[in-house]
Amino acid sequence: MRVGFDVDGVLCHVVDSAMEAVAAKLGLAPDRTESTGAYTLESAFAHHGGAAVKRAHEAFSEVFKNDESVYERATPDYEWLALLFEAEMRDQFYRLVTRRGQDMSSVTARWLRRNYFSYPRTLHCAQGQPKSALLPSDLTHFIEDSPKEAMEIVTNNPSVIVLLRDAPYNRGISHVQIERVVSANDAAYVLGWRKLS
Numbered sequence: 001m002r003v004g005f006d007v008d009g010v011l012c013h014v015v016d017s018a019m020e021a022v023a024a025k026l027g028l029a030p031d032r033t034e035s036t037g038a039y040t041l042e043s044a045f046a047h048h049g050g051a052a053v054k055r056a057h058e059a060f061s062e063v064f065k066n067d068e069s070v071y072e073r074a075t076p077d078y079e080w081l082a083l084l085f086e087a088e089m090r091d092q093f094y095r096l097v098t099r100r101g102q103d104m105s106s107v108t109a110r111w112l113r114r115n116y117f118s119y120p121r122t123l124h125c126a127q128g129q130p131k132s133a134l135l136p137s138d139l140t141h142f143i144e145d146s147p148k149e150a151m152e153i154v155t156n157n158p159s160v161i162v163l164l165r166d167a168p169y170n171r172g173i174s175h176v177q178i179e180r181v182v183s184a185n186d187a188a189y190v191l192g193w194r195k196l197s
């Protein structure tokens with residue numbers, strides 16, 4: 001197995017810290033009943049009305065572009081970070097592949113170190129480049145959460161199986177090369193790292 005890991009939405013929930021930055025920018029409190037990783041701008045700001053949701057969308061792309069602290073404060077997902085440790089311990093080939101952009105590489109490496117992961121083997125690209133173009137050519141599996149990027153990867157990499165981390169925002173897609181996984185443990189079984197007894 002040669003496994004690639006997406007960063008945002010798999011190893012961390014950058015949307016949560018972005019939501020906090022948006023809330024601070026707009027001076028509006030987000031709805032906190034949404035669980036981690038399930039936030040959408042609609043659900044977080046709908047109680048302030050449609051105009052607030054529209055402003056939130058504008059602020060959202062703004063904070064991603066201009067606020068490094070959003071990435072610094074991204075909430076780690078330890079279940080998936082543990083799978084990364086497992087790849088390391090099992091001496092499996094793995095790569096981190098993110099479209100954050102080259103200028104985010106030091107922020108990303110720092111974030112990984114702060115979350116106890118000191119073996120970053122990260123690939124980066126300029127924003128705007130498709131993710132499929134970044135994957136090492138011999139990857140067998142890629143762990144992804146974005147429905148758009150999952151479809152883009154399987155369309156352009158016919159031999160890669162995407163393990164789609166199940167989330168409310170990606171339930172609309174299915175494809176013969178996409179396998180939905182509900183947990184990191186589930187992914188470990190699919191990868192053959194753990195066996196059902």
Ligand SMILES: [Mg+2]
Pocket residue numbers: 006007008009010144145146
């Ligand atoms: Mg992602």
